[in-house]
Amino acid sequence: MLTPKMIENEKDFFCPLGHNLQVVKILLDPKLSKDQRLLCNECLKHAKIDAKMVELQKIFQLIEDHQVRKMGSVENIIKDQINIIQSLQSIFDKMKQKVIQQLNQLIKIMMEWILHLQQFGSQYSKYSFYQELEIMLLNQNKTGNLQKIIDDLEKNNLCWTQKLGNKFDQFNQFVEYNQCKQLLKSLESITQNYSLSEYQEQISLQPKTIKIQEINTKLNIEQSLKVYSNHSTNLKPLNYQIIQKSSISQSDTCFAIAFDNDCSTLVAGCDSKIKVYEFNQGNIKQIQTLYEHKEWVYTLNFMKKQKQFISGSRDKSIIVWKQNQMNLWNLQQILIGHNYQIFCLVINTNDDLIISGSGDKTIKFWMKKNEWLCQQTITDHSNHVYGLSLNQQQNKVVSCGYDKIILIIEQSEWNKEWKVIQRITIEQCGYRVCFIDNNMFTLSPRDKEQIFIFEMNIMNNQFTKTKEITIQCGSDGQCLFPLQYINSKCILLSKNGEYVNLIRKKQYGDFLTEQSIHFKTTWLYGGMSNDGEYLITWDKESKQIQIWKDEDQ
Numbered sequence: 001m002l003t004p005k006m007i008e009n010e011k012d013f014f015c016p017l018g019h020n021l022q023v024v025k026i027l028l029d030p031k032l033s034k035d036q037r038l039l040c041n042e043c044l045k046h047a048k049i050d051a052k053m054v055e056l057q058k059i060f061q062l063i064e065d066h067q068v069r070k071m072g073s074v075e076n077i078i079k080d081q082i083n084i085i086q087s088l089q090s091i092f093d094k095m096k097q098k099v100i101q102q103l104n105q106l107i108k109i110m111m112e113w114i115l116h117l118q119q120f121g122s123q124y125s126k127y128s129f130y131q132e133l134e135i136m137l138l139n140q141n142k143t144g145n146l147q148k149i150i151d152d153l154e155k156n157n158l159c160w161t162q163k164l165g166n167k168f169d170q171f172n173q174f175v176e177y178n179q180c181k182q183l184l185k186s187l188e189s190i191t192q193n194y195s196l197s198e199y200q201e202q203i204s205l206q207p208k209t210i211k212i213q214e215i216n217t218k219l220n221i222e223q224s225l226k227v228y229s230n231h232s233t234n235l236k237p238l239n240y241q242i243i244q245k246s247s248i249s250q251s252d253t254c255f256a257i258a259f260d261n262d263c264s265t266l267v268a269g270c271d272s273k274i275k276v277y278e279f280n281q282g283n284i285k286q287i288q289t290l291y292e293h294k295e296w297v298y299t300l301n302f303m304k305k306q307k308q309f310i311s312g313s314r315d316k317s318i319i320v321w322k323q324n325q326m327n328l329w330n331l332q333q334i335l336i337g338h339n340y341q342i343f344c345l346v347i348n349t350n351d352d353l354i355i356s357g358s359g360d361k362t363i364k365f366w367m368k369k370n371e372w373l374c375q376q377t378i379t380d381h382s383n384h385v386y387g388l389s390l391n392q393q394q395n396k397v398v399s400c401g402y403d404k405i406i407l408i409i410e411q412s413e414w415n416k417e418w419k420v421i422q423r424i425t426i427e428q429c430g431y432r433v434c435f436i437d438n439n440m441f442t443l444s445p446r447d448k449e450q451i452f453i454f455e456m457n458i459m460n461n462q463f464t465k466t467k468e469i470t471i472q473c474g475s476d477g478q479c480l481f482p483l484q485y486i487n488s489k490c491i492l493l494s495k496n497g498e499y500v501n502l503i504r505k506k507q508y509g510d511f512l513t514e515q516s517i518h519f520k521t522t523w524l525y526g527g528m529s530n531d532g533e534y535l536i537t538w539d540k541e542s543k544q545i546q547i548w549k550d551e552d553q
Helices: 041-046 056-095 100-123 129-138 146-169 176-197 221-232
Strands: 025-027 053-055 199-205 210-216 240-242 254-259 265-270 273-280 283-290 297-302 308-313 318-323 329-335 342-347 353-358 363-368 372-378 385-390 396-401 405-411 418-425 430-437 440-445 450-457 462-470 484-486 491-496 499-505 511-518 524-528 534-539 544-550
Touching: 025 056, 053 056, 056 100, 056 129, 056 146, 056 176, 100 146, 146 176, 254 534, 265 297, 265 308, 273 297, 283 329, 297 342, 308 342, 329 372, 342 385, 353 385, 353 396, 372 418, 385 440, 396 430, 405 430, 418 462, 430 484, 430 491, 440 491, 450 491, 462 511, 484 524, 491 524, 499 534
Parallel strands: 254 297, 254 524, 385 430
Antiparallel strands: 025 053, 199 210, 210 450, 240 544, 254 265, 265 273, 273 283, 297 308, 308 318, 318 329, 342 353, 353 363, 363 372, 385 396, 396 405, 405 418, 430 440, 440 450, 450 462, 484 491, 491 499, 499 511, 524 534, 534 544
């Protein structure tokens, strides 16, 4: 096991005033030089100290714990890579009888490669107390250099792969050749997977306490940085304005509105009817009305890859709609299983899973085979289920409801069943919930001027509340109009009370409310196009379906 080793010797730490006594305290003042932060007992008796202090041993422990976790991640990467390389070695041994001399050369490269990886790990097992203390005080190096280590591993592995070169390619006539190529390719996937599971770490010394906050971000780090650099830092402030000429009167209450993926079709639940509109650059034209539901339609969702959408209603049913060759929408299947009204629906990216939340306190998982069938029911909520969201990795669902409970539900890799892995109790009932990425979700509680941010902690894989976003709200008696996050523009769309709040995700995970639109009624519903260009709303005050466009983009 790789063991962190501090370069300095603790016995060599003395205060800068020449008392020749062992250091016992550390001054938490980033303005001081590294030696000036060290205090002995004599310094504590006579010096006038304004800055906060902490025990030397506590600092030692914090830094050592951080290094142990980092080395654990590095060791796991190296271990997995060594396992694959050893598999390669085994295959080459089988081929050895046919071409002994050439294969011995390949095996030698494998052994040197393994040795190099082991030396690589040892190289990163050493750290400097002063350097790590500086990082803590100045809040630098938030990812703990783990991504840099992973990048260096990828570069080194590429060099070793190139060393194989023609020595390996000359065996392409062997059946084992493709297996070796696949193993070499999997080396790259290991580092990519660890990039997905790499955690972001921030060590902060607070005025009264020291805490190490670790956040496990199973994101694709490169994709996140690309979003930050291309969008978050360069996008103009949000400025959605109504397109007056596109507004259409609608006296029936529109509890649900949704765009399809290419923003060419719009559906609106108008009481128990579903009206289908052709959408063209802000202009809408009704082309069809669907009458199958018997009561109010509460939720609408388009599928990602197919010309289909689903609707959930107060009549307890879910309907799957499909577009025919005449571009008209027909009922494909009615899903019966809930005993009360359907408040929320989500669909996975493969269009083969529907998850439904109902007033009957249950969450149902519907799988697509020859037809849609309910495969599993979660019964852990004790009251209405109001909100559902599926993470990017498609293996976790978060739910909220009237019972003031948030559930984190995860799919088992072994048997594909869904299981509740965490229950979070909150003070107010949760109206809306939305994953931002694999390890962060937002919650909109009832009647609160804040939206809560929950993030996963690497230490226990549990979600905890880490931030609050200030928004406009007021009294809110409506749970519909789901939270929506537009990743390409870093926009979080949130209906709260009489307001639609447009929130921008900034660099490093900060959020800022950039625009709040006041509708003067809590009877307010809508949604946003997948590209974030258009916002569509219906409110009881205007009794119109209104199209909004971001004029500054």
